[in-house]
Amino acid sequence: xxxxxxxxxxxxxxxxxxxxxxxxxxxxxxxxxxxxxxxxxxxxxxxxxxxxxxxxxxxxxxxxxxxxxxxxxxxxxxxxxxxxxxxxxxxxxxxxxxxxxxxxxxxxxxxxxxxxxxxxxxxxxxxxxxxxxxxxxxxxxxxxxxxxxxxxxxxxxxxxxxxxxxxxxxxxxxxxxxxxxx
Amino acid sequence: xxxxxxxxxxxxxxxxxxxxxxxxxxxxxxxxxxxxxxxxxxxxxxxxxxxxxxxxxxxxxxxxxxxxxxxxxxxxxxxxxxxxxxxxxxxxxxxxxxxxxxxxxxxxxxxxxxxxxxxxxxxxxxxxxxxxxxxxxxxxxxxxxxxxxxxxxxxxxxxxxxxxxxxxxxxxxxxxxxxxxxxxxxxxxxxxxxxxxxxxxxxxxxxxxxxxxxxxxxxxxxxxxxxxxxxxxxxxxxxxxxxxxxxxxxxxxxxxxxxxxxxxxxxxxxxxxxxxxxxxxxxxxxxxxxxxxxxxxxxxxxxxxxxxxxxxxxxxxxxxxxxxxxxxxxxxxxxxxxxxxxxxxxxxxxxxxxxxxxxxxxxxxxxxxxxxxxxxxxxxxxxxxxxxxxxxxxxxxxxxxxxxxxxxxxxxxxxxxxxxxxxxxxxxxxxxxxxxxxxxxxxxxxxxxxxxxxxxxxxxxxxxxxxxxxxxxxxxxxxxxxxxxxxxxxxxxxxxxxxxxxxxxxxxxxxxxxxxxxxxxxxxxxxxxxxxxxxxxxxxxxxxxxxxxxxxxxxxxxxxxxxxxxxxxxxxxxxxxxxxxxxxxxxxxxxxxxxxxxxxxxxxxxxxxxxxxxxxxxxxxxxxxxxxxxxxxxxxxxxxxxxxxxxxxxxxxxxxxxxxxxxxxxxxxxxxxxx
Numbered sequence: 001x002x003x004x005x006x007x008x009x010x011x012x013x014x015x016x017x018x019x020x021x022x023x024x025x026x027x028x029x030x031x032x033x034x035x036x037x038x039x040x041x042x043x044x045x046x047x048x049x050x051x052x053x054x055x056x057x058x059x060x061x062x063x064x065x066x067x068x069x070x071x072x073x074x075x076x077x078x079x080x081x082x083x084x085x086x087x088x089x090x091x092x093x094x095x096x097x098x099x100x101x102x103x104x105x106x107x108x109x110x111x112x113x114x115x116x117x118x119x120x121x122x123x124x125x126x127x128x129x130x131x132x133x134x135x136x137x138x139x140x141x142x143x144x145x146x147x148x149x150x151x152x153x154x155x156x157x158x159x160x161x162x163x164x165x166x167x168x169x170x171x172x173x174x175x176x177x178x179x180x181x182x
Numbered sequence: 183x184x185x186x187x188x189x190x191x192x193x194x195x196x197x198x199x200x201x202x203x204x205x206x207x208x209x210x211x212x213x214x215x216x217x218x219x220x221x222x223x224x225x226x227x228x229x230x231x232x233x234x235x236x237x238x239x240x241x242x243x244x245x246x247x248x249x250x251x252x253x254x255x256x257x258x259x260x261x262x263x264x265x266x267x268x269x270x271x272x273x274x275x276x277x278x279x280x281x282x283x284x285x286x287x288x289x290x291x292x293x294x295x296x297x298x299x300x301x302x303x304x305x306x307x308x309x310x311x312x313x314x315x316x317x318x319x320x321x322x323x324x325x326x327x328x329x330x331x332x333x334x335x336x337x338x339x340x341x342x343x344x345x346x347x348x349x350x351x352x353x354x355x356x357x358x359x360x361x362x363x364x365x366x367x368x369x370x371x372x373x374x375x376x377x378x379x380x381x382x383x384x385x386x387x388x389x390x391x392x393x394x395x396x397x398x399x400x401x402x403x404x405x406x407x408x409x410x411x412x413x414x415x416x417x418x419x420x421x422x423x424x425x426x427x428x429x430x431x432x433x434x435x436x437x438x439x440x441x442x443x444x445x446x447x448x449x450x451x452x453x454x455x456x457x458x459x460x461x462x463x464x465x466x467x468x469x470x471x472x473x474x475x476x477x478x479x480x481x482x483x484x485x486x487x488x489x490x491x492x493x494x495x496x497x498x499x500x501x502x503x504x505x506x507x508x509x510x511x512x513x514x515x516x517x518x519x520x521x522x523x524x525x526x527x528x529x530x531x532x533x534x535x536x537x538x539x540x541x542x543x544x545x546x547x548x549x550x551x552x553x554x555x556x557x558x559x560x561x562x563x564x565x566x567x568x569x570x571x572x573x574x575x576x577x578x579x580x581x582x583x584x585x586x587x588x589x590x591x592x593x594x595x596x597x598x599x600x601x602x603x604x605x606x607x608x609x610x611x612x613x614x615x616x617x618x619x620x621x622x623x624x625x626x627x628x629x630x631x632x633x634x635x636x637x638x639x640x641x642x643x644x645x646x647x648x649x650x651x652x653x654x655x656x657x658x659x660x661x662x663x664x665x666x667x668x669x670x671x672x673x674x675x676x677x678x679x680x681x682x683x684x685x686x687x688x689x690x691x692x693x694x695x696x697x698x699x700x701x702x703x704x705x706x707x708x709x710x711x712x713x714x715x716x717x718x719x720x721x722x723x724x725x726x727x728x729x730x731x732x733x734x735x736x737x738x739x740x741x742x743x744x745x746x747x748x749x750x751x752x753x754x755x756x757x758x759x760x761x762x763x764x765x766x767x768x769x770x771x772x773x774x775x776x777x778x779x780x781x782x783x784x785x786x787x788x789x790x791x792x793x794x795x796x797x798x799x800x801x802x803x804x805x806x807x808x809x810x811x812x813x814x815x816x817x818x819x820x821x822x823x824x825x826x827x828x829x830x831x832x833x834x835x836x837x838x839x840x841x842x843x844x845x846x847x848x849x850x851x852x853x854x855x856x857x
Binding site: 015018019022023026027030031032034035040043044047048051052053056057061062070073074118119122123137138141142146147148149151169172 | 187188189191192193194195196197198199200202204205206207209210211597598599600601602624625705707726727728755
């Protein structure tokens with residue numbers, strides 16, 4: 001069953017359609033939510049809620065449209081809301097690399113370790129962004145949305161997104177410089 | 183940092199922490215099997231009334247405030263004028279919601295010491311791994327005696343990443359009370375991921391004589407204090423860089439008599455550099471700071487040097503009582519021989535100890551009345567409107583207590599399904615009890631009638647971790663349709679042809695489908711000044727969607743299934759405007775002053791310098807700064823100087839132009855519509 005058939009099934013009340021959509025999008029949804037909320041359990045809750053919302057809203061969804069962009073937009077919104085409500089939460093992140101990951105591609109061990117350290121720095125720096133800043137970074141660099149799409153999504157003037165993104169990038173840059181130079 | 187590295191890192195982090203084999207389905211099925219109750223009791227049914235009744239009610243019931251936002255919005259104003267908005271006055275008693283587990287309170291201490299005739303009581307201590315604080319009261323401060331900046335120790339744990347400290351002394355009342363907050367990391371690296379960190383705490387508070395010399399030191403020791411895993415908080419700039427020279431604001435002392443600050447910098451050479459006339463602007467909130475009168479430092483101590491870093495304590499003769507934010511600026515450094523390094527080094531702090539909320543302080547000090555939601559609160563839905571692109575509601579909260587706000591709202595259809603919408607909530611500045619709530623659906627409302635419910639969440643104005651209560655309203659609203667016109671009108675300007683392809687318009691909202699040739703292959707879009715006038719009403723662009731671009735795959739994400747691009751070599755966009763038709767023949771005028779390009783990922787310094795030179799010729803001096811803070815920070819354009827009467831937005835516009843981010847038009851279309 002492809003995506004379009006799954007949506008049509010779901011519109012008819014066949015829950016099997018939702019199972020197909022979950023199979024197609026759950027990993028990307030949880031990963032998107034995780035990068036914004038920084039909490040794996042919360043990210044799973046957010047993704048579940050987004051699927052439930054999609055299930056409830058499916059009668060309004062045009063089956064000729066692609067489900068993914070619409071759905072991931074819901075995930076970003078829900079994750080942002082969850083992150084803002086969980087500002088008191090601070091995760092304690094540590095990044096350790098498994099041997100499988102280390103040898104997963106052709107790069108040298110040194111390059112891999114260096115990249116992993118950089119990822120650790122990026123993740124730590126991301127923790128110091130506001131949820132809104134994290135959301136724009138994730139939209140831009142994880143979901144590959146354009147600034148204008150983000151503006152439409154966040155219901156924000158394009159100039160605001162431009163500066164929000166710029167501030168987030170500069171903040172990341174500054175934090176990364178601090179961390180890497182240590 | 184290259185953007186590609188960031189992109190790769192995010193994907194790698196996501197892959198690392200969220201495995202491919204994740205399976206949400208079993209839990210989803212379990213949740214779907216639990217039937218969702220629809221707990222709302224319809225309390226009223228909307229009755230549609232004519233304009234005269236609406237206006238009459240508005241005059242006699244005092245709901246004129248509710249029109250404030252409606253009358254600031256051309257679309258909602260026109261639907262109000264046309265009698266499409268219902269005055270409903272349906273009241274609900276909000277349901278009090280359970281709040282989350284309260285955070286653990288501060289540790290009450292209550293230990294006193296007396297030195298040199300001065301008695302000091304340590305009232306409480308609170309440790310987070312990113313911020314530590316304590317509160318005290320003191321009596322007997324006479325003959326010029328005062329307190330200096332405290333020092334906190336944490337046993338075996340060495341604090342890291344110091345990000346500034348602040349001491350606030352409320353010395354205009356008895357007993358004198360004080361709060362000290364220091365931003366730094368206190369964390370046991372060996373244990374913090376597996377168990378609570380506890381540490382012994384030592385607190386030294388120097389007692390100073392009238393000349394600022396240490397007379398004695400109060401010393402308190404607290405055993406095995408819990409370090410809470412609190413958030414990184416702030417918005418306080420600790421260090422900033424200008425003209426290649428970094429400066430930090432190490433601490434600030436706030437009292438009713440004066441403000442003292444220690445600023446440290448690494449001089450560009452071995453000379454005796456000093457701060458020149460630093461200024462401070464204080465305000466009851468961050469918005470008031472910019473308009474506050476700058477106060478120049480009246481005195482400063484000798485510069486002390488430590489490892490090449492020079493520090494200077496400056497005193498501002500201004501009261502900090504009741505102030506919650508400040509901006510401190512150092513414009514230049516100079517030597518005794520007249521050499522100068524220009525700044526500005528600006529430090530913006532909006533988290534000062536005076537008003538910071540530590541858990542449990544309320545019970546020790548002033549209770550927060552606004553968090554006690556009373557049973558006699560009522561929430562009234564006064565107005566409602568719906569079309570296929572927008573729903574708008576006016577809600578009023580009535581309570582004997584103040585300080586409640588609507589900060590979230592949801593729409594559900596009759597089956598209890600929450601609609602996927604954008605949300606906007608505004609409140610007129612002169613009536614904080616009324617709120618206009620607007621929903622913009624991601625998918626157009628398809629039915630002619632909307633039956634469902636509006637749920638609003640009531641929060642404390644002070645924030646908090648969860649809503650205090652919610653109120654529900656049953657809805658039965660007509661949904662006004664959109665009218666579609668395809669004018670296919672073309673206009674050329676500055677070598678670029680544009681086509682106004684489609685107008686989709688409801689009584690409150692218009693969507694414009696526009697196609698154009700891009701001046702280059704980059705991300706060109708209609709500028710933020712793009713406007714739409716329908717009859718006498720006008721609105722600026724409020725929403726934007728890219729729907730077709732031949733350079734990035736054509737019909738993007740299939741967002742417009744019933745629409746085809748008129749020319750597959752052009753970019754097509756859909757724009758939203760808060761202005762609607764008036765059910766009569768009238769002109770629609772779309773004006774695009776310029777195309778705007780997305781800012782480059784990395785701004786090349788030479789391009790920035792060229793733009794700066796161009797702006798200097800127009801009397802505008804800009805600079806590019808980066809700063810770091812405890813939770814805030816970042817970087818961006820700093821406006822050093824601008825011609826009188828010019829706004830910051832105008833400077834930004836000129837800056838974008840100088841950077842080549844604009845492609846001037848204008849393109850203007852006028853079409854007569856006949857709804």
